[in-house]
Amino acid sequence: MTDTEPRTSGTTDGETTTGAWAVLLPAERFEAERLVHHDVLELTGPAAAARPRPGDRVAVLVDEPLRLVALGRVALAASGTREDPDDPQSDLAAGPLVVAYTRRALDEPVPVDGPAPDGPVVALDPARWRALADRLGPPPARSTWLVSLDLPIEAASRAEAVRIFWSYVQELGPRELPAFVSPYGDELAMQAFVLGVEANQDPEEDD
Numbered sequence: 117m118t119d120t121e122p123r124t125s126g127t128t129d130g131e132t133t134t135g136a137w138a139v140l141l142p143a144e145r146f147e148a149e150r151l152v153h154h155d156v157l158e159l160t161g162p163a164a165a166a167r168p169r170p171g172d173r174v175a176v177l178v179d180e181p182l183r184l185v186a187l188g189r190v191a192l193a194a195s196g197t198r199e200d201p202d203d204p205q206s207d208l209a210a211g212p213l214v215v216a217y218t219r220r221a222l223d224e225p226v227p228v229d230g231p232a233p234d235g236p237v238v239a240l241d242p243a244r245w246r247a248l249a250d251r252l253g254p255p256p257a258r259s260t261w262l263v264s265l266d267l268p269i270e271a272a273s274r275a276e277a278v279r280i281f282w283s284y285v286q287e288l289g290p291r292e293l294p295a296f297v298s299p300y301g302d303e304l305a306m307q308a309f310v311l312g313v314e315a316n317q318d319p320e321e322d323d
Contacts, residue, residue: 135172136245137190138233139215146178146185150222150312151290156191157215159237167213168237174215175240175248179232183225184248188215213237219252223312226251260300265293 139159141149149157157176168174168190176186193211228248233240267284271277285293291311298306308315 135169135190136240136242137168137172137174138238138240138245139174139176140233140236140238141176141178141185143178143180146222147312149185155217157186157188157217158193159213159215173242173245173249175245176215177228177233178225182228182230182232184228184251185220185222185225186217187219187249187252188217190214191216219249219255221252261297262300262303263295263297265295267293 139157170190170192172190174188174190175184176188177183178185191214193214228251265285267281269277269280269284271280294308294310294315296306296308298304
């Protein structure tokens with residue numbers, strides 16, 4: 117699991133490599149990363165044109181305004197595939213750039229001074245990377261939470277109800293379905309979340 121890498125200073129990444137990079141996420145991709153937990157960030161197409169080496173450090177940024185949203189390290193990607201799978205002599209297409217998260221700040225991004233990177237993946241001075249990483253400070257303490265999703269389902273049997281439930285979950289997902297979360301042992305503090313943020317589900321409070 118991520119966010120548990122041994123710490124050497126104020127960050128979660130040691131000085132085991134000299135390579136450092138900045139990845140600038142589009143707003144839509146940033147929102148997608150906030151909705152579902154991923155251990156890695158995969159970038160394809162123009163965003164993967166640069167070729168950092170496995171083990172290089174990465175600062176993941178989002179623009180407007182410029183903020184630091186995660187740290188990671190470049191991981192080995194699957195081997196490239198042929199441009200034409202039916203032609204063994206065709207050129208190899210580059211695989212995705214894979215960044216394994218080591219620290220996230222997706223819910224509370226850290227403001228960053230200076231101009232945004234001039235591309236989706238750009239080399240970063242190691243001192244600049246360290247300055248960005250140190251702004252995150254120590255990782256927050258981890259707690260146990262109760263998360264639930266309740267849907268009224270009309271069905272002929274329990275098994276059919278479960279199948280319909282999972283169909284709704286896959287179809288609607290976190291963009292439309294409210295998930296309810298509370299600290300373990302304090303169910304009265306339950307709060308609904310939609311699109312990764314708190315959402316009021318009491319219509320009377322909207323009046």
